[in-house]
Amino acid sequence: MDNLIFKEKIFVTRPLLPPLEEYQLKLKQIWENKWLTNYGPFEHEFQSNLKKLFDAENVELFANGHTSLDLAIKSLDLDGEVITTPFTFASTTQAIIGNNLKPVFADVEREYYNLNPENIESLITEKTSAIIPVHVFGNPCEVKKIEKIAKKYDLKVIYDAAHAFGVKIDNESIVNFGDISMLSFHATKVFNTIEGGALIFKDKELSNKLKALKNFGITPDKEEVRYLGKNGKMNEFEAAMGLCNLNKIDDIFYQRSLIYNRYLECLEDLEDSGDLKLIHPQNNVFYNYAYFTIKLNSIEERDFLYGKLAEYNVFARKYFYPPCNEFPAYDFDRNTPIAKDISNTILSLPLYIGLSLDDVNQISKIIKIELKNFKNL
Numbered sequence: 001m002d003n004l005i006f007k008e009k010i011f012v013t014r015p016l017l018p019p020l021e022e023y024q025l026k027l028k029q030i031w032e033n034k035w036l037t038n039y040g041p042f043e044h045e046f047q048s049n050l051k052k053l054f055d056a057e058n059v060e061l062f063a064n065g066h067t068s069l070d071l072a073i074k075s076l077d078l079d080g081e082v083i084t085t086p087f088t089f090a091s092t093t094q095a096i097i098g099n100n101l102k103p104v105f106a107d108v109e110r111e112y113y114n115l116n117p118e119n120i121e122s123l124i125t126e127k128t129s130a131i132i133p134v135h136v137f138g139n140p141c142e143v144k145k146i147e148k149i150a151k152k153y154d155l156k157v158i159y160d161a162a163h164a165f166g167v168k169i170d171n172e173s174i175v176n177f178g179d180i181s182m183l184s185f186h187a188t189k190v191f192n193t194i195e196g197g198a199l200i201f202k203d204k205e206l207s208n209k210l211k212a213l214k215n216f217g218i219t220p221d222k223e224e225v226r227y228l229g230k231n232g233k234m235n236e237f238e239a240a241m242g243l244c245n246l247n248k249i250d251d252i253f254y255q256r257s258l259i260y261n262r263y264l265e266c267l268e269d270l271e272d273s274g275d276l277k278l279i280h281p282q283n284n285v286f287y288n289y290a291y292f293t294i295k296l297n298s299i300e301e302r303d304f305l306y307g308k309l310a311e312y313n314v315f316a317r318k319y320f321y322p323p324c325n326e327f328p329a330y331d332f333d334r335n336t337p338i339a340k341d342i343s344n345t346i347l348s349l350p351l352y353i354g355l356s357l358d359d360v361n362q363i364s365k366i367i368k369i370e371l372k373n374f375k376n377l
């Protein structure tokens with residue numbers, strides 16, 4: 001074991017930083033402009049670059065992903081019930097509850113751990129106003145099926161696409177599905193602006209409303225306060241970071257794909273023997289390699305491996321655990337056994353630019369040894 005212990009701690013992620021000189025050039029411009037926030041030149045440039053990247057008409061930027069999602073829900077004036085997934089980060093569920101809506105949890109599918117469209121229709125009632133699915137770990141939901149159900153019952157669809165920056169399905173940006181898609185640019189995500197978020201949406205009419213909602217409800221012409229808004233603007237330092245990181249986006253995906261595919265190679269035999277399940281990106285998907293997760297066979301095995309990895313200085317994450325319908329503060333319906341099983345057995349492994357392929361070999365070797373040890377307990 002000793003020779004497999006990492007000398008330094010390996011965390012599940014490490015933030016992507018541009019070359020310091022590149023960011024300093026941007027800082028110099030900020031010092032010259034003296035424009036720090038509120039629709040500055042960098043925000044504007046970043047916004048138009050994202051429109052090009054996604055081939056999208058409408059993009060608005062925000063202080064963070066959670067505020068984006070919160071204001072997306074507000075902008076559509078939803079009420080009653082929202083069908084969503086329990087297998088997500090706390091943010092998705094909290095944005096729903098925070099808008100006085102009742103989250104109704106539909107169970108997920110076993111391949112990509114996304115909301116299963118087959119489970120939606122039976123949960124629709126007269127009170128249902130929207131569906132809020134999540135592209136978990138960056139793997140696209142079954143968007144066509146969800147669209148069909150939404151049309152049939154006249155429901156809005158907001159995608160939590162926090163993990164799905166740059167992902168395409170059949171060559172179409174994933175953020176162009178649904179009425180609105182939300183992206184997070186948090187430091188831990190594939191692409192970051194330190195903190196930040198965006199909404200990509202179809203209805204042009206929403207632009208001014210979203211601009212107002214992120215600025216205390218003040219309309220863009222500054223003539224009135226029309227909505228109960230928030231302070232949710234992206235500042236120039238964040239937009240500048242976004243511009244620098246955007247320059248390297250293709251290389252980011254490429255570097256991450258090497259790490260992801262090495263994990264797949266190293267762990268495939270464990271999958272063949274039924275010891276764990278991996279996620280294989282779909283053929284018609286351009287994937288961003290946001291997370292590498294393994295699903296074990298029991299919670300005991302997952303927790304054992306999690307603890308053992310830490311002894312080797314590898315800090316994996318139980319992501320997402322527990323499922324959001326088990327928050328102690330709420331008495332939610334917990335009847336989503338697949339989500340519970342995945343949550344109990346999932347483990348996210350380190351994946352970031354700077355993690356070497358040798359590191360991946362070593363982590364994989366540790367996993368093999370310790371899973372064998374678990375069986376012999």
Ligand SMILES: *Cc1c(COP(=O)(O)O)cnc(C)c1O
Nearest residue numbers: 064065066089091162184185186
């Ligand atoms: C990160 C994340 C969010 C929240 O984004 P922030 O930018 O951190 O506010 C929402 N949903 C999911 C699934 C996330 O992973």
